[in-house]
Amino acid sequence: MEIVPGIHQVDGVNGNCYIIVKDTLTIIDTGLPHNSAKIVNYITEILKRKPSDIKTIVLTHAHIDHTGNVYDLKKISNADVAIHEADADYLAGKKHPPLPKSLFAMIVKIMGLFFKVRSVEPDIQLKNGDTLAGMTCIHTPGHTPGSICLFDPSSQVMFVGDLLRFDGEKIEGAPQQFTVDAAEAQRSIKKIVARDFAIMLSGHGLPLKPDASSKVREYAESLSEQA
Numbered sequence: 001m002e003i004v005p006g007i008h009q010v011d012g013v014n015g016n017c018y019i020i021v022k023d024t025l026t027i028i029d030t031g032l033p034h035n036s037a038k039i040v041n042y043i044t045e046i047l048k049r050k051p052s053d054i055k056t057i058v059l060t061h062a063h064i065d066h067t068g069n070v071y072d073l074k075k076i077s078n079a080d081v082a083i084h085e086a087d088a089d090y091l092a093g094k095k096h097p098p099l100p101k102s103l104f105a106m107i108v109k110i111m112g113l114f115f116k117v118r119s120v121e122p123d124i125q126l127k128n129g130d131t132l133a134g135m136t137c138i139h140t141p142g143h144t145p146g147s148i149c150l151f152d153p154s155s156q157v158m159f160v161g162d163l164l165r166f167d168g169e170k171i172e173g174a175p176q177q178f179t180v181d182a183a184e185a186q187r188s189i190k191k192i193v194a195r196d197f198a199i200m201l202s203g204h205g206l207p208l209k210p211d212a213s214s215k216v217r218e219y220a221e222s223l224s225e226q227a
Contacts, residue, residue: 003018003199003201003207004155004157004199005155006020006021006022006155007019007020007021007152007155007157007201008021008042008046008047009201010031010038010039010042012035012038013030013031013032013035013038013039013068013069014031014032014035014065014068015029015030015031015032015065015066015068015203015204016029016031016201016202016203016204016205017029017030017031017035017039017069018159018201019039019042019043019047020133020152021047021049022134024053024054024055024056025043025047025049025053025054025055026054026055026056026057026058026133027039027054027056027057027058027073027079028057028058028059028060028150028159029058029059029060029066029067029161029203030057030059030066030067030068030069030070030073031065031066031068031069032064032065032068032069033064033068033069033116033117034068034069035068035069036069036072036073036076039069039073040073040076051073051076051077052076052077052078053077054073054077054079055077055079055080055133056079056080056081056082056132056133057070057073057074057077057079057080057081057082058082058083058132058133058135058150059081059082059083059087059091060147060148060149060150060159060160060161060162060203061083061084061087061143061144061146061147061148061161061162062083062087062090062091062097062144062146063097063143063144063162063178064117065203066161066162066203067091067117067120068117070091070117070120071117071118071119071120074120080123080124081120081122081123081124082122082123082124082125082126082132083122083124083125083126083146084125084126084127084137084139084146084147084148085125085126085127085146086139086141086144086145086146087144087145087146087147088122088125088146090144090146091119091120091121091122092119092120092121092122093119097144098144098145098180126139126148127139132150134152134153134154135150135151135152135159136150136151136153137149137150138150138151138191138192139188139191140160140161140163140185140188140189140191140192141181141184141185141188142163142174142179142180142181142182142183142184142185142186142187142188143161143162143163143174143178143179143180143185144180145180147161147162147163147185147188148161149161149163149191149192151192151195151197155198155199156196156197156198156199157197157198157199157200157201158192158195158197158199158200158201158212158213159201159202160192160200160201160202160203161202161203162174162178162202162203162204163185163188163189163192163202164189164200164202164216164219165202165203165204165205166200166202166205166206166207166208167205167206168205168206171208171215171216171219173185173186173189173223186223189216189219189220189223190220192213192216193213193216193217193220195213196213197212197213198210198211198212198213199212200212200213200215200216
């Protein structure tokens with residue numbers, strides 16, 4: 001579906017995958033493995049574009065439900081793959097990402113048996129403040145060391161990855177059981193409230209609009225009150 005003019009979301013990939021449509025295509029996150037055909041089908045059948053129009057694939061972090069189809073999409077498009085430098089070695093398979101605590105670590109290990117992700121050497125290692133495809137990278141660690149948000153000033157959209165989510169009624173942070181450092185994640189939320197954005201698009205959940213930044217500020221203030 002088209003969320004705002006020029007920004008589309010591909011449904012059914014078990015993790016929100018966004019496509020920014022301009023002269024070229026930029027993909028933000030790719031869902032769980034075995035869903036690349038759905039993304040390609042959306043590009044060809046709905047957008048009436050070619051896979052070779054994909055020039056950039058940006059990953060908000062290195063978890064499997066965001067990186068699952070990046071290998072296949074890069075293979076068919078030769079797009080540049082971008083991820084923050086702190087998560088780059090996880091994507092490249094040079095390091096194992098830190099596991100969540102408690103029983104959820106076992107769940108993640110089991111998921112790894114069913115969902116195999118081929119390693120990809122990123123073409124671009126992002127840093128805080130970098131610009132890419134017209135968007136500004138904001139380093140928001142906590143969920144993973146290299147989690148990022150992406151701000152698109154032209155559309156006033158903030159892509160927040162797993163930093164936040166909206167279920168249609170309330171805003172929540174990332175599940176703590178899958179977050180490396182919950183305290184740092186809360187500090188990262190406060191990084192994005194300094195910007196004004198109309199729409200928040202997250203890695204899971206529904207779009208938050210309008211006046212998304214003011215609603216996120218209210219949520220951030222509630223975290224301060226609880227601290």
